[in-house]
Amino acid sequence: xxxxxxxxxxxxxxxxxxxxxxxxxxxxxxxxxxxxxxxxxxxxxxxxxxxxxxxxxxxxxxxxxxxxxxxxxxxxxxxxxxxxxxxxxxxxxxxxxxxxxxxxxxxx
Amino acid sequence: xxxxxxxxxxxxxxxxxxxxxxxxxxxxxxxxxxxxxxxxxxxxxxxxxxxxxxxxxxxxxxxxxxxxxxxxxxxxxxxxxxxxxxxxxxxxxxxxxxxxxxxxxxxxxxxxxxxxxxxxxxxxxxxxxxxxxxxxxxxxxxxxxxxxxxxxxxxxxxxxxxxxxxxxxxxxxxxxxxxxxxxxxxxxxxxxxxxxxxxxxxxxxxxxxxxxxxxxxxxxxxxxxxxxxxxxxxxxxxxxxxxxxxxxxxxxxxxxxxxxxxxxxxxxxxxxxxxxxxxxxxxxxxxxxxxxxxxxxxxxxxxxxxxxxxxxxxxxxxxxxxxxxxxxxxxxxxxxxxxxxxxxxxxxxxxxxxxxxxxxxxxxxxxxxxxxxxxxxxxxxxxxxxxxxxxxxxxxxxxxxxxxxxxxxxxxxxxxxxxxxxxxxxxxxxxxxxxxxxxxxxxxxxxxxxxxxxxxxxxxxxxxxxxxxxxxxx
Amino acid sequence: xxxxxxxxxxxxxxxxxxxxxxxxxxxxxxxxxxxxxxxxxxxxxxxxxxxxxxxxxxxxxxxxxxxxxxxxxxxxxxxxxxxxxxxxxxxxxxxxxxxxxxxxxxxxxxxxxxxxxxxxxxxxxxxxxxxxxxxxxxxxxxxxxxxxxxxxxxxxxxxxxxxxxxxxxxxxxxxxxxxxxxxxxxxxxxxxxxxxxxxxxxxxxxxxxxxxxxxxx
Numbered sequence: 001x002x003x004x005x006x007x008x009x010x011x012x013x014x015x016x017x018x019x020x021x022x023x024x025x026x027x028x029x030x031x032x033x034x035x036x037x038x039x040x041x042x043x044x045x046x047x048x049x050x051x052x053x054x055x056x057x058x059x060x061x062x063x064x065x066x067x068x069x070x071x072x073x074x075x076x077x078x079x080x081x082x083x084x085x086x087x088x089x090x091x092x093x094x095x096x097x098x099x100x101x102x103x104x105x106x107x108x
Numbered sequence: 109x110x111x112x113x114x115x116x117x118x119x120x121x122x123x124x125x126x127x128x129x130x131x132x133x134x135x136x137x138x139x140x141x142x143x144x145x146x147x148x149x150x151x152x153x154x155x156x157x158x159x160x161x162x163x164x165x166x167x168x169x170x171x172x173x174x175x176x177x178x179x180x181x182x183x184x185x186x187x188x189x190x191x192x193x194x195x196x197x198x199x200x201x202x203x204x205x206x207x208x209x210x211x212x213x214x215x216x217x218x219x220x221x222x223x224x225x226x227x228x229x230x231x232x233x234x235x236x237x238x239x240x241x242x243x244x245x246x247x248x249x250x251x252x253x254x255x256x257x258x259x260x261x262x263x264x265x266x267x268x269x270x271x272x273x274x275x276x277x278x279x280x281x282x283x284x285x286x287x288x289x290x291x292x293x294x295x296x297x298x299x300x301x302x303x304x305x306x307x308x309x310x311x312x313x314x315x316x317x318x319x320x321x322x323x324x325x326x327x328x329x330x331x332x333x334x335x336x337x338x339x340x341x342x343x344x345x346x347x348x349x350x351x352x353x354x355x356x357x358x359x360x361x362x363x364x365x366x367x368x369x370x371x372x373x374x375x376x377x378x379x380x381x382x383x384x385x386x387x388x389x390x391x392x393x394x395x396x397x398x399x400x401x402x403x404x405x406x407x408x409x410x411x412x413x414x415x416x417x418x419x420x421x422x423x424x425x426x427x428x429x430x431x432x433x434x435x436x437x438x439x440x441x442x443x444x445x446x447x448x449x450x451x452x453x454x455x456x457x458x459x460x461x462x463x464x465x466x467x468x469x470x471x472x473x474x475x476x477x478x479x480x481x482x483x484x485x486x487x488x489x490x491x492x493x494x495x496x497x498x499x500x501x502x503x504x505x506x507x508x509x510x511x512x513x514x515x516x517x518x519x520x521x522x523x524x525x526x527x528x529x530x531x532x533x534x535x536x537x538x539x540x541x542x543x544x545x546x547x548x549x550x551x552x553x554x555x556x557x558x559x560x561x562x563x564x565x566x567x568x569x570x571x572x573x574x575x576x577x578x579x580x581x582x
Numbered sequence: 583x584x585x586x587x588x589x590x591x592x593x594x595x596x597x598x599x600x601x602x603x604x605x606x607x608x609x610x611x612x613x614x615x616x617x618x619x620x621x622x623x624x625x626x627x628x629x630x631x632x633x634x635x636x637x638x639x640x641x642x643x644x645x646x647x648x649x650x651x652x653x654x655x656x657x658x659x660x661x662x663x664x665x666x667x668x669x670x671x672x673x674x675x676x677x678x679x680x681x682x683x684x685x686x687x688x689x690x691x692x693x694x695x696x697x698x699x700x701x702x703x704x705x706x707x708x709x710x711x712x713x714x715x716x717x718x719x720x721x722x723x724x725x726x727x728x729x730x731x732x733x734x735x736x737x738x739x740x741x742x743x744x745x746x747x748x749x750x751x752x753x754x755x756x757x758x759x760x761x762x763x764x765x766x767x768x769x770x771x772x773x774x775x776x777x778x779x780x781x782x783x784x785x786x787x788x789x790x791x792x793x794x795x796x797x798x799x
Contacts, residue, residue, distance in 0.1 A: 011451065013528055020520065023442035027385055031392065031433060038393045042400035071447040077378045084382040091386060095393050098347070101590035102340045103401065147708070150755040155748075158758045159708045160697035226689030226766045237691030239705055273592065297680070297687045299777055300621045300637050303702055304614075339592065346595035350602040357606035366713075366785035367702045368636050370620050374783070376613070450787050454703035454711055522707075532786035534720040537710035538753050 015070045022063040022070075029060040030088050037092040041100075061085045113487035116187040118194035121201055123485055125180030126478045128208055130571060132173035133471075135215075137561045139165040144554040148547075161222050164235070164242050165215065170466060171240055172211060177474035178321060179258055182278060184481055185328045186262070190269025196261050203257045210250045214243055231295060238302070240310055241292045248293045255286035273342030277324050277349060285317040300368030307363040314466075315384070315436075316356035322428065322473050323348040323391070329425050329476065334415045336398045344394055351387035359384045365446045366453055374446045381444040385437040395429045418483050418491040420570075423501055424476030431468020439464050439512065451527045456549075457519030464512040467504075478571055486575035489582055496570035503563025510556030518549035626676045629662065636781045638662065640679035643772050644672045647779050649717050649789055657784025668775065669737055669768060685766060686773025693760045701777065703785060708755065714789050716771075716778035727752075740774070741767035 011019070036053035039045040068081050114120050142162040145152045153162075186194050194200065217234055224230030231237075232245045243251070259282050266275045292309035296302050327345045330336040361377030402415045416422045439461040443452040452458070483491045522540045530536030540546060574580075588594050624635030629642060646666035652659045665672040674682070690696070696705035699712045721727045721736045730750055733739040743750055744767040747757035762770065 011448065011528065013524065016448075016451070016520070016523055016528065019448055020442050023448075024438050027389075027433070027438045027441055030385075031389060031437075034389055034393050035396065038396050039400075042397060042404065044400055071445060073378075073445065073447055076375050077445065077447070080375075080379040080382050084386075087383070087386055088389070091390060092393060095390050096397070098589050099340065099344070099394070099397050102343055103337070105590055143708075146755075154756065155758055158698075160694045160706070160758075163697045163706055163708070164694060223694060223760050224692045225761075225763070226685055226692045226769060228688070230692035231688070235692065235694055237694045237696060239696045242694065242697075273596075276596075295688075295691075297640075297684050298621070298623050298637055299687065299701060299773075300780060301618070302687075303704060304617065304621065306704075343590065343592045343595055346592065346599045350595065350599040353599070353603040354606055357603070357610055360610065363704075364617070366782045367704070368621055368780040368782055369617050370636070371783055372613075373617075450785060453785065454700040454705070454707065456707055459707060527786065528788075531788035532711055532714075533718050533789065534710045534715070541755075 011071060019067055019070050022067040026060055026063045026067065029056045029063060033057045033060060033088070034092040038096060041096050057089055060088060112485040114485055116193060117197045117201075118183045118187050119481070119484060121194075121197060121204060122180040122182075122184035123481050124201075124204055125176050125183060126481050129173045129176035129180060129474070130478065130568060132169045132176065132211075134564055134568065136166055136169035136173060137557075137564050139163075139169065141554075141557050141561060142166075144550075144557045147550040148554050157219070158222075161218060164218055167240055168214075168218070168242060174318075174466075174470050174474060176207075177477060178318075180481070181325055181474065181477045182258075182262060182282070184477065184484070185274070185325075186265050188332070189272045189275045189328070190265050192265065192269040194261055195264040195268060196257075199257060200261045203254050206250070207254045210247055210254075214247050217244070218242075228295070238292065238306055241306070245293065248289070251289060252286070252293075255289065259283055259286050272338075273345060274324050274327050277320065277345055281317050281320045281324065285313065285321070288312050288317065303367045304364070304369060307360060311360045311363055312357070314469075315359055316353060318470060319352045319356060319387075319432075319436075320349055322432070322469060323352065325473055325477060326391070326395070326425060326428065329421065329473075329480070330395070330398055332480065333418050333422050333425070334399060334402045335417075336402055341398070348387055348391065348394075351390060355380050355383040355387060362444050362446075362449070365449055378445050381441070384444075385433075385441055388433045388437040392429045392433050395426065417489065418479060419493045420491060420497040420501070420574075421476040421479035421483070423493070424472045424479065427501070427505060428468065428472040428476065431464070431472050433468075435461065435464030435466070435468035435512075439516075451523045452519065455519045455522040455527065456515045457523070460512045460515035460519055463508060463515065467508045475567065482571055482575050483580075486580075487582060488575070488580040491574075491580050494570055494574050494577055494579065496566045497574060500563050500567035500570055503559055503566060505563075507556045507558075507560030507563055510559065511553050514549045514552040514556060518546050518553070521546045521549070634781075638776070638779045639676065640683040640772070640776060641674055641676055642779045643668045643679055643682070643775050644674055647716065647775065649714060649778075655784070657787065658789065659781055659784070660779045662779060667735075668772070669735075669741075679772070682769050682772040683776055685769030686771070686776075687769075689762065689766045689770045690773055693762065698757070702780070702782060709757065711786065712774060712777065713780075713782060713786060714778045716775045717789065737768075737771045737775070740771045744770055 033053050033056040036045065036049055036056065040047060040050050040053065064081050064085050068078055073081065114123070139162045142153065142157060143159055143166055146159045146162065183194060183200070221234050224234040234244055235242045236244060262279055262282055266279050288309055291305045323345055327341045330341050331338055358376055359380040361373045362381045364373035365377060406413065406415050443449055443457050443461070479491065521543050525543060526532060526536045526540030530539060621637050623637050624633065624639040626639055626641045628635055629639055629645065642662060644665055646663040648661045648663060649658050650661045651657070668674070690701070695701065695712070698706050698709040700707065702713050703711060719725050721739055727743065728734065728736070728739045731739045731742040733742055741764070744762050745764060746759065748759045
């Protein structure tokens with residue numbers, strides 16, 4: 001599984017703060033994304049706000065990129081981060097779809 | 109809790125469990141304060157109740173009060189879910205007193221004997237000296253007996269009565285929960301092997317079985333408090349189990365970066381840690397969705413009334429969804445990848461994460477269950493907030509968040525000074541500890557801890573008196 | 583009435599949860615078997631033949647240990663060098679060294695070390711990490727601790743400190759007297775020396791870089 005060294009490059013002293021901030025923001029933005037998505041779907045928010053949701057997903061992906069590059073992650077972890085970003089994008093669709101399906105079946 | 113409305117013995121036993129859990133919660137905060145004072149004034153109680161002892165009591169009280177409240181929650185919901193009285197409840201009640209007595213003995217030994225000579229009798233009768241599971245070996249066996257009785261109560265009742273989805277998940281989860289404890293009950297000279305199995309208990313409890321437990325309790329809460337649709341909630345619970353166990357079991361890898369285990373755990377730990385927040389995000393959507401739908405349905409029928417039948421409990425349940433996401437999700441994620449964990453491992457970052465995650469993921473929902481029990485015991489139809497319940501929830505939450513922020517700042521100083529620059533030696537450690545930012549952070553942690561404790565006083569007062577308060581609808 | 587879809591079928595999700603959990607557990611068990619074999623303690627013969635183990639045998643206390651940058655692995659690793667005296671001897675047999683380590687490990691638990699210190703990074707954060715304490719420059723020939731305790735070797739200085747920590751005020755946050763006996767102290771020092779030889783994948787990073795602990799002396 002490993003032929004390359006994972007922890008190799010040193011993290012620069014000035015990079016620690018951006019790393020911590022960006023990795024915290026990954027989930028903050030991610031949470032806002034799914035929050036707005038769900039709120040629009042259950043009609044708590046107007047439909048046009050959906051574009052803001054996608055904007056927040058883009059911010060999430062950007063933060064993941066910043067975090068990963070400052071940490072000097074290896075190829076494997078980089079792939080894992082990409083998968084996590086895609087997973088987060090699809091998550092509210094999947095969850096909403098399933099919830100909705102069950103509601104339809106049980107209430108009509 | 110005299111003259112109550114409980115006809116079920118199982119629910120009565122639940123209230124006993126909740127009562128002792130609340131007492132231990134108070135003890136946890138008290139010893140936490142002692143330890144926090146020692147960071148600011150190192151001479152405080154030196155030689156009498158040293159930091160190590162205060163901390164043992166702080167974290168052991170934490171684990172035990174949560175286990176008590178978890179057992180209580182199960183005894184509470186079993187009659188509702190299965191439709192029958194819990195089987196073997198008499199033995200359950202007897203075992204409760206055994207459990208309480210054992211804990212009192214263990215605490216007295218911790219307080220007054222503290223340490224022993226380096227031989228097996230110490231391990232058997234005084235302390236095992238392994239963080240979180242310091243309880244001596246005799247008590248381990250006691251805990252196994254207690255846990256088996258509890259699991260037997262649960263299984264027999266689940267098999268005879270109506271075995272709902274929630275009960276099925278709880279049955280599977282609780283047997284894993286009890287079984288995992290066995291992984292922490294042996295001695296080895298090899299510290300790497302020691303920590304390998306120690307994490308099986310700690311991680312597979314708090315990041316797998318306990319999380320699934322919370323999922324089941326949240327499902328029960330949504331059904332009882334806002335009348336969510338059972339089929340939806342239970343299907344969701346199964347999805348959650350898949351996500352939590354799917355990411356949580358191998359998420360164990362993030363504890364195996366630096367204890368002497370092979371390098372492949374870096375990849376496994378990084379991959380599954382990156383996935384671990386997803387179920388927490390999903391839980392959060394789910395609560396929002398269910399509340400929106402149920403409330404929406406009611407509004408459509410023109411009933412201009414809240415669907416929530418227990419305001420304080422619901423507040424704590426919502427805090428749980430947030431707190432789990434914040435404490436376990438965000439505060440866990442930002443130091444979980446091996447590249448950065450190399451510098452943060454074993455600093456106050458871990459402590460910040462621990463405080464917010466235990467509070468957000470577990471304390472909140474268990475306090476919520478205590479409110480549900482108060483409601484049931486007093487035959488209240490719609491339970492409302494009181495002044496004390498609002499003070500309790502805001503002071504405890506504010507205090508814990510404040511402590512977390514302070515510890516995060518302290519951790520950041522440690523990473524920069526003690527780790528990245530000076531490389532974790534004795535001198536590096538104390539240089540980090542004496543920085544202005546670090547010491548001020550510790551002052552703030554103490555202040556926030558005191559606020560948390562005051563909040564607990566309000567909580568205790570409210571739990572004891574709100575049942576008789578005339579504001580509730582009966 | 584919408585069609586029954588598999589995505590909203592309770593039984594489908596119940597099965598999925600079971601399969602996912604089962605699969606993850608099996609994978610964990612398989613990895614545990616592999617890891618267990620790799621973290622098994624080595625033997626005296628391994629040390630004599632230069633066979634590298636992630637966790638060396640107890641007789642590692644007969645050797646000099648340093649912490650050096652490995653170009654191949656990209657981080658520091660413990661390196662076991664020539665013979666070195668430990669409490670005046672470098673010929674501890676496997677039984678003797680094993681007994682010392684056993685005593686030390688028991689002591690580390692009986693005195694609740696982990697509730698102030700971190701071992702391999704785990705524990706409390708009230709006192710320094712002990713993972714590589716044996717290699718700490720503070721205890722070396724140029725460090726302060728040998729002079730402070732009036733001892734001439736690292737192991738004797740450590741043992742003396744452990745027996746009377748309250749007499750050597752190194753910091754406002756003093757270690758309390760835990761009633762550690764001379765024999766227990768010897769065991770604890772052996773335990774610390776052994777722990778420093780464990781391959782921790784480069785944790786802690788740059789250990790003592792500024793004080794010259796890295797790359798030996």
